[in-house]
Amino acid sequence: MNLGQWVPIVGLVVLGALFALFSVAIAPVVGPNRPNRAKLSAYECGIEPTPEPVGSGRRFPVKFYLTAMLFIVFDIEIIFLYPWAVSFNALGTFGFVEMLLFIATAFVAYAYVWRRGGLDWD
Incomplete structure (x- = not known):
């Protein structure tokens, strides 16, 4: 195997790394610095932070996490469609069924989640 074939790939990786390092290093110098109370406050997925712990008898809303889990599940289902689409002709009727x-x-899973209100954003 000729090592000369790897030069463009190594060059692209080095160029990408240099660009990333330059961007991180230059951002504090050229970027605006206007902190205010809203920017400095903690932000937890849209939930207002409170000084009391979660286990204090108060219900903890999990709809944000459920939405994230649903996204991952349906995203994985879409990922399974790509190999099928690539080898559609080779699979024939069996692959189609x-x-x-x-x-x-x-x-059915989507209809169940929809019916149970998992996609409602109150």
């Missing part, structure tokens, strides 16, 4: 079953299962 299997993907229809997979999509039907995903649709």
Whole structure:
């Protein structure tokens, strides 16, 4: 294997690393610095921070985490569609029927979450 073929790839990696380091180093110098109370306050996924702990009898809203988990689940389902689309001709009827079953299962899960109010944002 000829090492000369790797020169463009190594050069691109080095160029990317230099750009990233330069961007991080120059940002405090050229960027505006106007701190205010809102920018300096803690931000936890839209939940206002309180001094009392979570276990103090108060209910902890988990809708943000449920939304994130639903996004991951449905995103993974979409990822499974890419290899199927690439090898669609090679799989034939069997692959088509299997993907229809997979999509039907995903649709049932989506309908269940929708019916239970998991996609409502109050």
